[in-house]
Amino acid sequence: MKNLYRRYRPVKLEDVVGQPQVTEPLAKSLELKKIGHAYLFIGPRGTGKTSVARIFAHEVNGFNYELEDDYVDIIEIDGASNRGIDNIRELREKAAIAPTSGKYKIYIIDEVHMLTKEAFNALLKTLEEPPAHVIFIMATTDAYKVPVTITSRAQTYTFKLADSKTMFGHLRTIADQEKIKIADEALNIIVKRGGGSFRDSLSLLDQISTLSDQEITKELVISVMGLPEGEKIAELLTEYTTGNIAKIATLLKDLLSNGIKPETLAEEMISTIIAEPKPNLLTLLARLPEVKAPFAEAKLLVALACSPSVTSGAHVPEQSDRKMSSEKDVVTTPSTNKNTTAAPSADFDWNTFTSKVQSMNDAVYSQLVKTSHELLGGVLHIYPERKIVKTILSRDNNKRLLSEAAGGNTKITIHEFGETPSQVPKDDVLDKISGIMGGEVRNDGGGNPFEE
Secondary structure, three states, X not given: OOOHHHHOOOOOHHHOOOOHHHHHXXXXXXXXXOOOOEEXXXXXXXXXXXXXXHHHHHHHHOOOOOOOOOOOOEEEEEOOOOOOHHHHHHHHHHHOOOOOOOOOEEEEEXXXXXXXXHHHHHHHHHHHOOOOOEEXXXXXXXXXXXXHHHHOOOEEEEOOOOOHHHHHHHHHHHHHXXXXXEOHHHHHHHHHXXXXXXXXXXXXXXXXXXXXXXXXXXXXXXXXXXXXXXXXXXXXXHHHHHOOHHHHHHHHHHHHHOOOOHHHHHHHHHHHHXXXXXXXXXXXXXXXXXXXXXXHHHHHHHHHHOOOOOOOOOOOOOHHHHHHOOHHHOOOEEOOOOOOOOOOOOOOOHHHHHHHHHHHOHHHHHHHOOEEEEEEOOEEEEEEOOHHHHHHHOOHHHHHHHHHHOOOOOEEEEXXXXXXXXXXXXXXXXXXXXXXXXXXXXXXXXXXXXOO
């Protein structure tokens, strides 16, 4: 039996769900018989690029489209496995041959961004002077990797991830037709986990449909998919903002020991923060996308433990420091987030500083945004995220530019790559958590980082 996403793949443009910005112009071009020689479909995976390409190819030639049909005038090519110049040369030679049964010979090149530079150059020659009977439909998830010389010679259509309402309605219709008994709350979880991808969402529904002959509940879906409860995610975020390392460690240990993957926890926290962003969570939001193999557990641990408000094992300024700067003067944020208010003092503002650097030298600014920073006692400490950033910013002329942008009253210290802000002592945090858990925190990428 076919999977749901294959069974419910559209066979006509009007059957395509959630992409009117693509299907309506294509339908109009068919109606007016104004067909281009090259099309570029861009967008995330699972949004229907290949399906629409196939439908359009069949309708241009007047072929009846069935999912398993095979017409010699419609040629599908996988750009990932046919990416060399020899493959494109062969394509060009065959493209010169007239179509067999249709008006056009249509090449659908999936993942076109995978072609080599030489292959793109060979394809470009055909796009510049295409045979009248040839149409190219190229699809990609990474449009920025396609040379502008190619995109400029193609009609570009952008596919979007489906919004929650559209996806829910689509899945509910299919579930009812398939007689899948599933509660709305459970279906909403599938919508959320599908991330707007029709293929991913239908694959999840297919998987979930086998769980029970009775109504599939929210609790059953959460259990089977290994998802954390929303209350646990909210609790983790609350403890992060308060900096309670002991509580963070306990919560993580419980969640990971129940089989929930660190990547899943990170995804859930990202979704929660984006749905209701708060300034004190933006630093965490910047770290969470890095929670992936290798060392996913360790990365999640550090992301949550390195809170700006750590109450256990945090750096506490000496009394002499406090005389020079108030608590509000000491702020650590990733400088890439322009919406975060950084280092709010009477004499210095990070956003104003970076804007001035950008106006003076855009190249220096492009390196400055790859740093973290903190202001302590009138000294601006800059922590490069890469060695090359340290090298560039430390050049005499660039240091003078930074000093001038800071107004001349703020001393600037550029730290070595690998150093961390004093308020986020990572090694100390890990040692503290290790002590709380009564064992060594593992960072070898295998197993639970809280295991002894």
